[in-house]
Amino acid sequence: MRYEKVVAIVLARVENALLPGKVLLPIEGPSVLERVVERVQRMQRIDGFLVATTDRPADDRIEQLAREHGWACYRGAADDVLERCVRAAQGVGADHVVLIDGDCPLFSWQEADRSIDLHQRCGAQLTHNLAAHGSRMPRGAGCEVVEFGALALAHAQARSSVERRRPTAHLHRHPQQFRILRRGAPPELADAELNLSVECVEDLERLRWVQRVVGERECVALERALDLLVRRQGTPGASH
Numbered sequence: 452m453r454y455e456k457v458v459a460i461v462l463a464r465v466e467n468a469l470l471p472g473k474v475l476l477p478i479e480g481p482s483v484l485e486r487v488v489e490r491v492q493r494m495q496r497i498d499g500f501l502v503a504t505t506d507r508p509a510d511d512r513i514e515q516l517a518r519e520h521g522w523a524c525y526r527g528a529a530d531d532v533l534e535r536c537v538r539a540a541q542g543v544g545a546d547h548v549v550l551i552d553g554d555c556p557l558f559s560w561q562e563a564d565r566s567i568d569l570h571q572r573c574g575a576q577l578t579h580n581l582a583a584h585g586s587r588m589p590r591g592a593g594c595e596v597v598e599f600g601a602l603a604l605a606h607a608q609a610r611s612s613v614e615r616r617r618p619t620a621h622l623h624r625h626p627q628q629f630r631i632l633r634r635g636a637p638p639e640l641a642d643a644e645l646n647l648s649v650e651c652v653e654d655l656e657r658l659r660w661v662q663r664v665v666g667e668r669e670c671v672a673l674e675r676a677l678d679l680l681v682r683r684q685g686t687p688g689a690s691h
Contacts, residue, residue: 455546459491459500463553465509469651474553479662486556493560496567503539505529536618537606548597555591557647559673563594566634576601577622580634582643588636591648
């Protein structure tokens, strides 16, 4: 049986309406994007990774950061993220792609590896553990694993701007056409109400607090982060 190459693609851009440049803002030293990548680098079931950003001048900063760290970087369409992912995956010969948002510095690399295992074992075209699709994982802690052929088919079929802005939107909208698996959160991680992505200043400050508690150099496991945040929420006067 032919070996199938699995590549993680970290989606990142500087432009953001609520918090401009958020992926480059620091979390106790390293930036949000650097915190994401350090978790990707702990994954055991991928053959490599790259950062996929836009071809707009503002994202020169992301490409420069990638160069400084020796990360592979692909630049493509700003608003057609599906196109960007397909071209990035083609460029590295990926058979399966793990999609990770660059504003999720606490995503679970362990659960990502387990999702890849399930995906390949079951012959799925899309496997996910996203809160938005009922996994009960905290928002910003999950990822998607998608077969390149399914991603390419979505690229050929998707017409609406909604389906072009999110790489797997077309697949989720046509579950009868694709083999889709949802991997639920294990009990110790099930907290669908909690947001761990960086969407606003309050999110960023909450994650900075976690990093201060565990130490700047620590790549904190999701279980530990959740425990700290739950304790913080129960502390009188704490900011939620």
